[in-house]
Amino acid sequence: MTAQSEPLHWTETVYRQHARLLFDVEAAVFQNEALTRRELAAVKRLGASLGAGIESPIVDIACGPGRHTIQLANQGHDVIGLDFSPGLLTLASETAARSRNGGSNPTFVVGDMRQLDFQDGAFQTALILGNSFGYFSDEDNLLALSEACRVLDDGGFLCLEITNKEPYLATLETFSDEIVEGRFFPPLKCEWQKSWNPGNGRVTTQEKHSVAATGEVLYEGPYDVRLFDQDEIVGLLEDLGLRSVACLEFSPDRASLAPGLGETFGAMGEVLFVGGIK
DSSP: OOOOOOOOOHHIIIIITSHHHHHHHTHHHHTOHHHHHHHHHHHHHHHHHTTOOOOSSEEEETOTTOHHHHHHHHTTOOEEEEESOHHHHHHHHHHHHHHOOSSOOOEEEEOBTTBOOSOTTOEEEEEEOSSOSSOSOHHHHHHHHHHHHHTEEEEEEEEEEEEBHHHHHHTOOSEEEEEEOOSSSSOEEEEEEEEEETTTTEEEEEEEEEETTTOOEEEEEEEEEEOBOHHHHHHHHHHTTOEEEEEEEEOOOGGGSOSSOOOOHHHHSOEEEEEEEO
């Protein structure tokens, strides 16, 4: 009898196998320089409140298509963007080549946020932005945070951006759909069916993306994300040895989001920036 293989984690199917589709589905965020600037400004405000700045060298963990990495490089920072999706990193490199206006060249590397291939203390700033945290088991989520702390130098600044749990759940829609226009595909009909499980603290979404004109289904499958309230996430960072941990609430300006919003946690609900000093 042949042993059955373990099913792929949803991040494999979404980010690795359907990178360009994801890029289009989340066009309002992934292709939005104004939103990225506002998010980086929030990171700087939080850092300033802790007596820290966004200092080089920087690692942008789970950078996706590199929108934060590229803007930081254009500002002159020495920055590495890391993601486990080669497809998204290809998009990041292409965007960087088109948008460079001085500054420095960003570096993009394939890697797993739960096992960073960097030396201890290699960076002054570690970022996990774009709601890229909470995708794994509680054990692996903690491992990802631990790795981000490990590669920080003493006095370094860690900042992550997550969905602000309570405001998000207060406005959670169990079903939503939208026509989304992106770069690589014709207009898409995108549908999301959501459920909240207070037992494990996770929102599970069944998503379906089809070509609007023909109904051809391009992707259908589930994903789930662990949500944290402020006390939980602050406690995790403090347990890892970070000091002066603080939060900054952030409301994405829907007026600045591109048409065809798509279902993206960072666009649909309040966001929380959480940071601390090693």
